[in-house]
Amino acid sequence: MNILYIMIPLSILLGGGFLAAFIWTVKSGQVDDLVTPAHRMLEDSEREGRSANE
Amino acid sequence: MDKAYDFSFLDQESFRDKYAEGPNGMRFFVGGMSCSRCVRKLESLSENMVGVKSVRVDLGRSLLRAEIDPAQTSFSRLAKKIADLGFEPVPLAKEVAGDQQKRREERNELIRLGVAGACAGNIMTFSFATYLGDTAEFFALFAWLSFALYLPVVLYVAVPFYKGAIASLRQRRLSVDLPMAVASLTGFAFSTVQLLRGRDDIYFDSLSGFLFLILASRFAQRRMQARFLKPEDSTESLRLSRARQVQEGRWEWVPLDHLQPGHRILVHSGETVPADAELEGRYAHFSLAWLSGEFKAQTFLPGATVPAGARLTSGEARLIVRRRIGETQFGKILEQVEKADLSRIQTIHLTDRWAQRLLAVVFGAAVLFLVAYWPVSSEEAIRRALALIILACPCAMAFGTPLAFASALSRARRKGLVVRSARAFENAAKADTIFFDKTGTLTEADLTLIEEDPIPTHLQQLVLALENHSLHPIAFAFRAAFPVSGPLPQVDEFSEVPGEGVSGYIEGRFFELRRADDSSAEIGCTLYENRKPVARFRFAARLKPDSLQVLRALRGQGYKIKLLSGDQREPVMALAKNLSFDPADVHFGMSPADKAHLVSQTPGAIMVGDGVNDSLAMLQAGVGVSTCGGVEAALKSSDVYLTGPSLNGVFELIRISKSSLALVRQNLAISLIYNVSAGVLALLGLVNPFVAAILMPVSSGFILLSTWVRSRA
Numbered sequence: 001m002n003i004l005y006i007m008i009p010l011s012i013l014l015g016g017g018f019l020a021a022f023i024w025t026v027k028s029g030q031v032d033d034l035v036t037p038a039h040r041m042l043e044d045s046e047r048e049g050r051s052a053n054e
Numbered sequence: 055m056d057k058a059y060d061f062s063f064l065d066q067e068s069f070r071d072k073y074a075e076g077p078n079g080m081r082f083f084v085g086g087m088s089c090s091r092c093v094r095k096l097e098s099l100s101e102n103m104v105g106v107k108s109v110r111v112d113l114g115r116s117l118l119r120a121e122i123d124p125a126q127t128s129f130s131r132l133a134k135k136i137a138d139l140g141f142e143p144v145p146l147a148k149e150v151a152g153d154q155q156k157r158r159e160e161r162n163e164l165i166r167l168g169v170a171g172a173c174a175g176n177i178m179t180f181s182f183a184t185y186l187g188d189t190a191e192f193f194a195l196f197a198w199l200s201f202a203l204y205l206p207v208v209l210y211v212a213v214p215f216y217k218g219a220i221a222s223l224r225q226r227r228l229s230v231d232l233p234m235a236v237a238s239l240t241g242f243a244f245s246t247v248q249l250l251r252g253r254d255d256i257y258f259d260s261l262s263g264f265l266f267l268i269l270a271s272r273f274a275q276r277r278m279q280a281r282f283l284k285p286e287d288s289t290e291s292l293r294l295s296r297a298r299q300v301q302e303g304r305w306e307w308v309p310l311d312h313l314q315p316g317h318r319i320l321v322h323s324g325e326t327v328p329a330d331a332e333l334e335g336r337y338a339h340f341s342l343a344w345l346s347g348e349f350k351a352q353t354f355l356p357g358a359t360v361p362a363g364a365r366l367t368s369g370e371a372r373l374i375v376r377r378r379i380g381e382t383q384f385g386k387i388l389e390q391v392e393k394a395d396l397s398r399i400q401t402i403h404l405t406d407r408w409a410q411r412l413l414a415v416v417f418g419a420a421v422l423f424l425v426a427y428w429p430v431s432s433e434e435a436i437r438r439a440l441a442l443i444i445l446a447c448p449c450a451m452a453f454g455t456p457l458a459f460a461s462a463l464s465r466a467r468r469k470g471l472v473v474r475s476a477r478a479f480e481n482a483a484k485a486d487t488i489f490f491d492k493t494g495t496l497t498e499a500d501l502t503l504i505e506e507d508p509i510p511t512h513l514q515q516l517v518l519a520l521e522n523h524s525l526h527p528i529a530f531a532f533r534a535a536f537p538v539s540g541p542l543p544q545v546d547e548f549s550e551v552p553g554e555g556v557s558g559y560i561e562g563r564f565f566e567l568r569r570a571d572d573s574s575a576e577i578g579c580t581l582y583e584n585r586k587p588v589a590r591f592r593f594a595a596r597l598k599p600d601s602l603q604v605l606r607a608l609r610g611q612g613y614k615i616k617l618l619s620g621d622q623r624e625p626v627m628a629l630a631k632n633l634s635f636d637p638a639d640v641h642f643g644m645s646p647a648d649k650a651h652l653v654s655q656t657p658g659a660i661m662v663g664d665g666v667n668d669s670l671a672m673l674q675a676g677v678g679v680s681t682c683g684g685v686e687a688a689l690k691s692s693d694v695y696l697t698g699p700s701l702n703g704v705f706e707l708i709r710i711s712k713s714s715l716a717l718v719r720q721n722l723a724i725s726l727i728y729n730v731s732a733g734v735l736a737l738l739g740l741v742n743p744f745v746a747a748i749l750m751p752v753s754s755g756f757i758l759l760s761t762w763v764r765s766r767a
Contacts (some may be wrong), residue, residue, distance in 0.1 A: 004192065008199070012176065018608035019172045026164050032157070039090035040097070 061133035063296055063307030064145060068594040072309060073145045080129050083117045095139055100105050103135060116309035167269045170211045173203045174262035181259035185744045197249050200258040207262045212238040228413045237444045244440050257444055260746045267754050277455035310379060317375045330382045338371040340364040340512060358494040362665060367527060387646060387666055423737055441736035445746055454721030454757040461555050461765040464715030467705045470698040479691035481676035482711035487656045490621035491663035492626060501527045504534040504592045513589055517581060520556050520567050521541045522529045531593050555579060562692035604701040605633055618649050620667050648673045662704055679704060717764045722759050728753040
C-alpha cells in the first residue's frame, strides 16, 4: 500500500492542475459565450490563420 | 425612409462619449442574427471593409463588438454596412461599472462551482475509501486530507451563502442561505474538533457534496435566465436617446439630455416627441396612442403644447422645447419604471413561504433537542442537533426549487416566452384575474379597413389618388386594402384640412374624403362626389387572429378577464361586445395612473399590455406581460415578454407556471419525507458520517428524478 504515498500526491496534483486550467479559462473569458464558437467553426474555412482570441 | 440608415450621429463627439468603449470600440445590439451564416457575414467585415480592425459576434445575446481605425472609417459607416447586410444594429451605451461587476460575479460563480466540484470529488474518494475499505493505517491521513480539501470550500466557495445569510438576517427574514451557512460553518467546526480528538464522525464529504449540488442547480437556473435576450440590454433604443436639434436652419442629432427649454427641435413622421414642446409653423397630427391608448391621431395647431411621448403621424414638425423629458408625465413614467426595475431584481432571491416554514421547523427542532438533551449528555446533544441540521439541510428548496424553475424557464423559452424572473411563475400560477389592454394587445397596432360592400375599382383608384400624399393612419389602411392598377388619376387643387379630410378635383369633378365617425368603428370617413356621398369607409384596429380563442380558453378555466383601454367608450364597447366581455369588466378612457390604480385593487393579477400607458399597471400587477412589438417602458416593467405575435403565450405562461409550481411542491414533499425520517434518525443518534454520505445523494437523486420525469411530461 506504500504506492498510495505517491499516488495520492499525484492525483491531487493532477486534479489541482485541471482546476487551475479551468479557472484560467473562466478568467480569460473563454466560457462567456458558449453559443457562437460552435457556429463560427462551421463557416470559418478561409480564416485558419486567425487566432480564436482577440 | 432614411431613418433606419442614418447613423451619422455616431460620429459626433457628444455621442461617442456615450457609446464608444475604449478609444475605437463600440457594441451593437443586432437584431436578426440567427445562424452561422450571419456570424460569418458580420465577422468577415473585418476583412472586407477597410478600417475595421475586428468584429466579434455573441450570438447568444445578439451582441456585436467592433473595433475600428478612425483614420480609415467611422462608426456610422460600419453601422450602415451592417444595416445594408440586412440586420438592425442598435448602438449600446458603453458598459457602466455595474455591468462589469455583474460579469465578474458571473465568472466568479463559475469558478466557485469548479472549486466546489473538485474539492467535493476528491474528498469523496478519501471518505468512501475509509467507509468501504480496511484503511486503518491511512485513516488519519485521509481525514486530514479531507480537512485540507474542505478549507477552500468553507473559506471561498461558501462565502455567498454567508453574505446571503447576513443580508437576510438584517431584513429579519429566514432565507435558504441561512441553513447553508450554519451547516457549512458549524459542520466544519464540529468535524475539525472531532478530527483533533481522533473521532470518526467527520462530515466534510457530505457538506462539500451538498454545497456543490446547490451551487450547480443555482448556476443552472441563473444561466437559463441569462440566456434569454434581456430586454434591458436591447432597450438602449435610439428612439428616445437622441433628438434632432435645429440651429441656424440646419438640424443635427444631439443626445436627449442636451435638450434645454427654448431649444428648437425637428421631429419626423413616426418619431416620438422627446420633450413637452410647443408646435411652430404648421399644424400637425400626433398620435397619443402610447400615452392614452387612443388610436385617433389628434391635430395640434401652431402654439399648442405637444406632450412628450406623442408620435408624429405624418410629415415633419418643428417644435420649441418647453419642458425637459425628465419633468414631463412621459418622462416620469419612464423614471418610475426604471426605479421599479432595480428593486424588482433584488427581490428574486427571497425565499418562498413554504421553505421558510420548513426552515423554522428544522431549526426549532434542533434547538429544542439541544436544550432537552443537554442534561443527559452535552456532547451527544451537540452531535445529534448538528447531525439534524446538516442532514435536514432543506435540500429541496435549495436545490429542487431552482432546478424546477430552470426547467420551467427552458420550456417557456421553447414556447417563445422570455421570462425575466422565476418569481413570475409563482405569481402567474396564483393569479385569478387577467387584465388586457386593448390597442396593440388584443388588436393589431395599425388600422384596417372594414370592408362590407365591395368597392368598385375606379373608386379605389380615386381614393388612393386623394390619399396619395397623406401619412395619416387612414391613408396607410387604404393603401393596404386597395391594389394599385396603373397610374393614379391626377388630383388638382388638392387640399388637406386637419382633422377633417382631403379634397381635390379629379377629371373635372370635385371629390372629398371627410371624417365621419360612427359608433361601431374607431374611425370612419365618407367619399363625396360633387358634395353627394358615394361611399362610406370604416376603420378599426383589427383583432389579433387568436385573441378570441385565447380569451375563450382562459374564461373556460375560470379566469376573470378584464379589458382596460385609454380609448373612448364606443370603439372599446364595440370590441368588448365582439369578445363577449361583460360590460362591468370593461374600463375605457383610462389614464396610465387609472390603469395602475385599478390593477392594484386586485392584488396578484396578471396584466397584459404593450405601451407606455400600460407600464405603471404592469408594475402594480403580480405578473406584467408585454406583447411582441411593445415599447421599451413596457418591456422594462414586465416580467414576461412574448416574442411571437400570438397571445397564446399568456395561456402557455399559466400552464407552465402551474406545472412548475406543482413540481416545486412535489420536490418539497420529497424533501419533507426525507427531512422527517433523516431528522428522526439523527435525533435518535443513529446517524454517522457513513449514513449521511449515503442519505445525502439519495435524496438529491430523488429530486433530480422527480424533476426530470415532470419536465418530460
